Amino acid sequence: MDLPTLWFWIVAALFVGYFVLDGFDFGVGMSLPFLGKDDTDRRVLINTIGPVWDLNETWVIVAGAAIFAAFPEWYATLFSGFYLALLLILLALIIRGVSFEYRHQRPELAWKRRFDLMITVGSAVPAFLWGVAFANIVQGVPLDADHNFTGTFFSLLNPYALLGGLTTLLLFFTHGVYFVALKTDGEIRARARRLGVRASILTIMVAAGFLAWTVLAFGTLLGTAFAAVAAVALIGSAIANGRGREGTAFALMAVTIAAAVLALFSSLFPAVMPASNDVANSLTIANASSSTYTLTIMSWTALIFLPLVLAYQAWTYWTFRKRITRAHIDAAAH
Amino acid sequence: MEDLLDPLALSRWQFGLTTIYHFLFVPITIGMASVVAVYQTMWVRTGKIVYLQLVHFLGKIFLINFAMGVVTGIVQEFQFGMNWSNYSRFVGDVFGAPLALEGLLAFFLEATFIGLWIFGWDKLPPKLHLVTIWAVAVGTILSAYFIIAANAFMQNPVGYTINEAKGRAELVDIGAVLTNPVALAAFPHTILAAFMVTAGVMIAVAAWHLKRNQNIETMRPTLKFGLWLMVGAFAGTALSGDQLSLVMVDTQPMKMAAAEAMYNTSTGADASFSIFTLGTPDGVHELFSIRIPYLLSFLSTHTFDGTVEGINDLQAQYVQLYGPGDYTPVIWVTYWAFRWMIGLGAAHALVAVVGLWLTRKGRTPTAKWVWTIAIWASPMSLLAMSVGWVFTEMGRQPWIVFSLMKTSDAVSPNVSGLEVLISIIAFTIVYGILAVVEFRLILKTAQKGPEPIELEGDDPEDPAAKPIVRATVY
Numbered sequence: 001m002d003l004p005t006l007w008f009w010i011v012a013a014l015f016v017g018y019f020v021l022d023g024f025d026f027g028v029g030m031s032l033p034f035l036g037k038d039d040t041d042r043r044v045l046i047n048t049i050g051p052v053w054d055l056n057e058t059w060v061i062v063a064g065a066a067i068f069a070a071f072p073e074w075y076a077t078l079f080s081g082f083y084l085a086l087l088l089i090l091l092a093l094i095i096r097g098v099s100f101e102y103r104h105q106r107p108e109l110a111w112k113r114r115f116d117l118m119i120t121v122g123s124a125v126p127a128f129l130w131g132v133a134f135a136n137i138v139q140g141v142p143l144d145a146d147h148n149f150t151g152t153f154f155s156l157l158n159p160y161a162l163l164g165g166l167t168t169l170l171l172f173f174t175h176g177v178y179f180v181a182l183k184t185d186g187e188i189r190a191r192a193r194r195l196g197v198r199a200s201i202l203t204i205m206v207a208a209g210f211l212a213w214t215v216l217a218f219g220t221l222l223g224t225a226f227a228a229v230a231a232v233a234l235i236g237s238a239i240a241n242g243r244g245r246e247g248t249a250f251a252l253m254a255v256t257i258a259a260a261v262l263a264l265f266s267s268l269f270p271a272v273m274p275a276s277n278d279v280a281n282s283l284t285i286a287n288a289s290s291s292t293y294t295l296t297i298m299s300w301t302a303l304i305f306l307p308l309v310l311a312y313q314a315w316t317y318w319t320f321r322k323r324i325t326r327a328h329i330d331a332a333a334h
Numbered sequence: 335m336e337d338l339l340d341p342l343a344l345s346r347w348q349f350g351l352t353t354i355y356h357f358l359f360v361p362i363t364i365g366m367a368s369v370v371a372v373y374q375t376m377w378v379r380t381g382k383i384v385y386l387q388l389v390h391f392l393g394k395i396f397l398i399n400f401a402m403g404v405v406t407g408i409v410q411e412f413q414f415g416m417n418w419s420n421y422s423r424f425v426g427d428v429f430g431a432p433l434a435l436e437g438l439l440a441f442f443l444e445a446t447f448i449g450l451w452i453f454g455w456d457k458l459p460p461k462l463h464l465v466t467i468w469a470v471a472v473g474t475i476l477s478a479y480f481i482i483a484a485n486a487f488m489q490n491p492v493g494y495t496i497n498e499a500k501g502r503a504e505l506v507d508i509g510a511v512l513t514n515p516v517a518l519a520a521f522p523h524t525i526l527a528a529f530m531v532t533a534g535v536m537i538a539v540a541a542w543h544l545k546r547n548q549n550i551e552t553m554r555p556t557l558k559f560g561l562w563l564m565v566g567a568f569a570g571t572a573l574s575g576d577q578l579s580l581v582m583v584d585t586q587p588m589k590m591a592a593a594e595a596m597y598n599t600s601t602g603a604d605a606s607f608s609i610f611t612l613g614t615p616d617g618v619h620e621l622f623s624i625r626i627p628y629l630l631s632f633l634s635t636h637t638f639d640g641t642v643e644g645i646n647d648l649q650a651q652y653v654q655l656y657g658p659g660d661y662t663p664v665i666w667v668t669y670w671a672f673r674w675m676i677g678l679g680a681a682h683a684l685v686a687v688v689g690l691w692l693t694r695k696g697r698t699p700t701a702k703w704v705w706t707i708a709i710w711a712s713p714m715s716l717l718a719m720s721v722g723w724v725f726t727e728m729g730r731q732p733w734i735v736f737s738l739m740k741t742s743d744a745v746s747p748n749v750s751g752l753e754v755l756i757s758i759i760a761f762t763i764v765y766g767i768l769a770v771v772e773f774r775l776i777l778k779t780a781q782k783g784p785e786p787i788e789l790e791g792d793d794p795e796d797p798a799a800k801p802i803v804r805a806t807v808y
Contacts, residue, residue, distance in 0.1 A: 050449070050452070050453055051449035051450065051452065051453040051454075052449055053449075054404065054445045054446075054448060054449055055442065055445040055446040055449055057404075057408075057445070058437070058441050058442055058445040058446075060408075061407075061408055061411060061437055061441055062434070062437035062438060062441065062442065064411055064412065064415075065411060065430065065433040065434040065436065065437040066434050066437070068411075068414065068415065068422065068426055068429075068430035068433055068434065069426065069427075069430025069431050069433060069434040070430070070434075071426075072422055072423055072425075072426020072427055072430055072502070073423055073426075075414075075415045075422055075426060075430070076415055076419035076420070076422040076423045076426070076746075077419070078415065079412060079414075079415025079416045079419065079422075080415060080416055080417070080419035080746035080748055080749050081748070083416050083746075083749050083753050083757075084753060084756070084757075086412055086416060087416075087756070087757045087760060090408060090409050090412060091760055091761075091764055093405060093408060094405040094406070094408075094409070094764060094768070095764065097401055097404060097405040098401050098402060098405060098768060098771075098772075100401070101397060101398060101400075101401035102398075102401070102771065102775065105398070105775050105778075105779075144748075146747070148419070148746075148747055148748040149748055150748065290426065290427040290430070290504075290505075291427050291497070291504040291505060293504070293505055293506060294427050294428075294430075294431055294504070294505045297431060297505070297508050298431060298434055301434070301435060301438055301439075302438065305438045305439060306438070309438065309442045309446075312443075312446055312447075313442070313446055316446055316449060316450055319450060319454060319457050319458065320453060320457070
C-alpha cells in the first residue's frame, strides 16, 4: 500500500472513531427531552457521557488536522466549499460543549433547562449535518479546475444528502439511546430500551434507503460489502435491544456506524472529492496528498501514538464502566 | 457596500477576533492546570486539607475556562480551510504536520485526562488521580508548543522547499520546523506570559477575599504563591522576550523597525528606544518623544554600537527582492502594541513586587485600596498577552508566510464576503453571550471562595481520616 492510500484509510479510521464515539454522545444529547422526565433524570443522562464527551469530540479535531497534513488540497476544498454547513456545525459544537460545563454551575431550574435545550440542539445539528456533508462528498460536488467548490450552501441540500443527514441523525440517536440503556439502571434504563425499540425500526427503514441508494449509485465491491455488514449489524442490534442484551446492542450499533462510514469511504476511493461537473477536476488521493516525506513522518507518529491514545482512552472507558443511577446523583448532592 | 463585503478584509477581521477571543482562555488553561497540579501534589504529599480546598476552588475556575478554550479552539483549526484555503493549499504539506502532531500528542492527552480528573476522584487511587492532572498540564503545554511551531513557520519559514510543479511549499526537514529559532524563543515567552496571567487571577481572587478579611487560611497562601509566580514568570518572560527580539531582528527586521516606528537606519546612540512618541502616522513629523539612547541598538544586537535597519531602507530592499509593493505593516498598530505589551506586563509585575514587600514576614495590609489595586490590576497581563499577539501577527503583514506568500493571496477564492460576514456576525453574537456568561460564572465562583471539605470519622485532627471527595455532578 502506498502512503496516500494508507493515509486515506487512516483518515477513514479517524472518522470511524469520531462517529462511533461522538455519535453516541450526540444521541444522548438528543435523547434528553425523550428520556429525561425531571432534572435528576437529565443529570443521570448527562453524567453517562460526562467523562468522555470531550475526548470523543477530539477525534474530529485530529481527523481535521490529519486531512490538513495528509491531503491539504482536500482540506482546502472541503472546508472552504462547505463553509456555511461547517459554520453551523462549529456553532452547535460550541454551545453544546459549554453547556455541559455550565449547566451545573447554578441551581435554578430555568438555568438548567436552557442549557439542556442547547445540548439537545447542539447535538442534533452536527448529527444531521455530518451526514449531509459526507453524502455530498460521496456524490460529488461541482469543482472548477483549481479544485474550488462552485456550488452554494443550498446545492448541498439535495435529496441524497438530506437522506444521508437523516440517516446519521437516526443512527446516532439510536446509538445514544442504547448507550443510556447500557449505562443506567432502573426506570431510565427501561425507558431507554423501549425508546430504543421504536427508534431502531425508524432507523432501519431510513438507513436501508440510504445504504441502498449509496450502493446502487456509487457502489464499489468493497463499499457494497461494508454496506451489507452495516445492514446486518443494524438489524442485529435492534434484535439484541429487543431481547434486553444491552451490551450487544450497543456494540453492534458501533459496528453499524463503523461499517457505514467505511462503506462511504470505499465508495469514494481513490477519489477524495469527486467533481460532479467534470471528472478531470476531481481530487484524488494522488493529486491531493502531501509529499512522501511529510506522509512518512506522519505515519511514524501515528504508528507510535495512535495505539497509545487508544490504550488510555480504553482505560478511561474502563474506569467509568459502572452504571449510573438516580441514587448517585442524590448522594453526591448531599 | 463593496468594501463592506470584501472577503479578504472580513476574513482578516474574523481571524483576528476569533484568535484573540480564543487566546483569552488559553493562558489561564495553561497556567492554571499546572498550578492546580502543584496544589494537588502538595495535598497528596502533606494531607493538608487547605491544599485540597484550593485544588477544588481553583480547579473550578480552571474548568469553566477549559470548556471555552476547547470549543473556541476547534474554530481556529477549521477556519484555515474555511477562510484561507489558498494558504492551506500552499503550506498544508508543512503547516499541517505540527497541527496533526498537536492533535495526536497533546490534544487527545488533555481531553482524555481532563475527564478522568473531573470524574475520577472517587474511582482512582490518589496518586494515580494526581497523574491525571499532571497529564492535562503537560498536554496544555505540549499543545502550545506545536501551535507556536506552526506559527513560527509563518514568521520564519524553515525546513521546506518550493515545489514549482505543484505550486506549494513542501516539508524537507521536520526537525528544522520544530526547532525554528522563532519557536524556541516564542514558546517560553508565551508559556511564561500565560503563567503571569494565571498569577494575576490568583492575586485578584485572593485580594478580593483578604480585603473582606475572609478565608485567610486559604487565600493568604494563594496570594503569596500568585505574587511569587508573577514576579518569577515576568523575569522569564522578559528574558525570553529579549531573545525573541534578537531572533526577530534577524528574521523579520521590518517587524522590529515597525515596532519602533523607526524610518531611518540608525546606529549606536541614534538607535534609541522610544518610550513614547507623538507624531504623524507616516513618521515624517515627530511632535514629542521620550527616548533612551543606545537602548534599541542594545536590544536588537546586544551591542551599543549596533546598526538597526529602518523602515525606508527595508522597504527599498524588499521591493528589490520581491517586486513592487508596500511591505510595511500598519506602523501605529505595531508601535503601540509593542509598547502596551511590555508596559502592561511590567506594570503587573511591579504590582506584584510591591505586594511581596507589603506582605513580607506575615504582614497583611489593612488599607482597602491596596487590595482594590491588586484586584483591578488583574487584567493587565492578559491584555499584555493579547496585544503581544496583535503585534506578532500584524507585524508579519503583508505576509502570511514571511517572504513566501502574501495574506491577500491566501484567502479562499470561492467564499463570498457575505458568507464571511454571516460567520463574523454569528461568532460575535455567540462569543459575546458566552463571554458574559463565563465572566459572571468565574466571578461568582471566585467570590464564593473555597468550600469547606468534610472529613470522615470523628476526629477532624486525625491525619488518617480521609476527606470525602466527590465527583463533579452535572
